[in-house]
Amino acid sequence: MIARTDYAARLLAWFDVHGRHDLPWQHPRTPYRVWLSEIMLQQTQVRVVIPYFERFVDALSDVRALADAPQDTVLALWSGLGYYARARNLHAAAQRCVELHDGDLPRDLDALLALPGIGRSTAGAILSQAWGDPFPILDGNVKRVLARRHAVDGWPAQPKIEKQLWAIAETLLPDTRLADYTQAQMDFGATLCTRHNPACLLCPVNEDCAAFAQGRVDELPTPRPTKALPEREASLLLLEDAKGRVLLEKRPPTGIWAALWSLPQAEDDARAVDWLRMHAPGLIDAVDLDTPQRLLPVQHGFTHFKLRLRPLHWSGLPARHRVGDNDRLRWVARDELATLGIPAPIRTLLLAPRIALED
DNA sequence: AACTCGGGGGA
DNA sequence: TCCCCAGAGTT
Structure with missing residues (x-):
């Protein structure tokens, strides 16, 4: 030795x-x-x-x-x-x-x-x-x-x-x-x-x-024991006004992506529309709530599960309209994105949104 | 001791 | 695809 x-x-x-x-x-x-x-x-x-x-x-x-x-x-x-x-x-x-x-x-x-x-x-x-x-x-x-x-x-x-x-x-x-x-x-x-x-x-x-x-x-070393990852799904709301600003929501202080700015998230598409009715009643007249543009899903892997996010895109919203009434919601211009903490897949989605192909 | 937290890169 | 990588905090 x-x-x-x-x-x-x-x-x-x-x-x-x-x-x-x-x-x-x-x-x-x-x-x-x-x-x-x-x-x-x-x-x-x-x-x-x-x-x-x-x-x-x-x-x-x-x-x-x-x-x-x-x-x-x-x-x-x-x-x-x-x-x-x-x-x-x-x-x-x-x-x-x-x-x-x-x-x-x-x-x-x-x-x-x-x-x-x-x-x-x-x-x-x-x-x-x-x-x-x-x-x-x-x-x-x-x-x-x-x-x-x-x-x-x-x-x-x-x-x-x-x-x-x-x-x-x-x-x-x-x-x-x-x-x-x-x-x-x-x-x-x-x-x-x-x-x-x-x-x-x-x-x-x-x-x-x-x-x-x-x-x-x-x-050697002995690899980590393998186990199948569970998969979760959610819907994202991509709200964009006539000037190209997008609505971001600050995530809660704990959990995944804690305290980062992301898109409003709902369990499914129906609840996403519910969210919109709840937070933006004035928009009901301005947009067709039921026909958002469907974007290509975002697939993201974490250590313990896979996440599949399905973005719904409403564009051309009235710029004067103000959604939300607290500092957790914020309309953000494209050139402001760099100043905020944003999860990588969300940033990718915002910079290069991709329209879903017909299925 | 088991679980929770992201994202990129290499094989 | 799958696995790993200059780990630490919480329960």
Whole structure:
């Protein structure tokens, strides 16, 4: 068995040559930028994150700017990344940093864990990368690398397995170059010890890998147990006035697409018309309620179910008419869409609506 | 321990 | 298509 420091040393030597040294959050590598990148990178790949990261730090360049920003601005900058609770937690955490930590991120594990959106792995990534403190991480890359290196059977998200992997990660932690070590593990997992077709023959630590020795690299880590996804349906109301403005509704603060702006939604077409009668009695004379343009359904997949949205399009509504009587409903011009947090499939629908073919 | 939260990209 | 990806919060 290769010694602990030898493992880190080999990984770091590999990192110096083959690692990624030009990621935007590495220059400069401030706590705020490291934190923001780590939150964005939860469940999201580097290639996708980079343009969002650059746009975000350009608009909100430090903790105080983030704390002072309206929630709609933060969600607009996040729009398209998904997992919007990350953005809401990030925003709330920034405000707490202003209240409790003088506008800085705390250099303390428990204080970081107390902030919304920061768990053990993200806290470890922040402490090691921003300050070089000796804390391990356990993201998807590290789980895969360690499950192979130690031939750990079982789905890594399973609590029992995850506990084993944390223990292994602790034992491998080096004494120096903690920031580089953290980055090295992620680069190693992302580019060499990949899920499919890992480059084992080029691997700097292959002689110490149990899965490699046993010829089980392809079957580790154990994949997530599969199960069929349920399917849900709903109708969308796409109301458009003569000037091309569309009516958006702010979604409730919890659940799917929480606090984002979307189209009014109903269980089915009949209830969609009911909604229209309820919220816009004055429109009954202005439009033919029963003959909206039927648009191509929007198919969207979530982790736990599939959603099929059938949009009904009423256009040319009187511009003077005002639907609704609270700030959850809002007529929005096309060029205002970029300033709001809008779910990706809804944004696509608004920018490129497609008429349903006759069936 | 099980469930809840999006979206994109690769095989 | 299916699966995965720099996870965390809630129940």
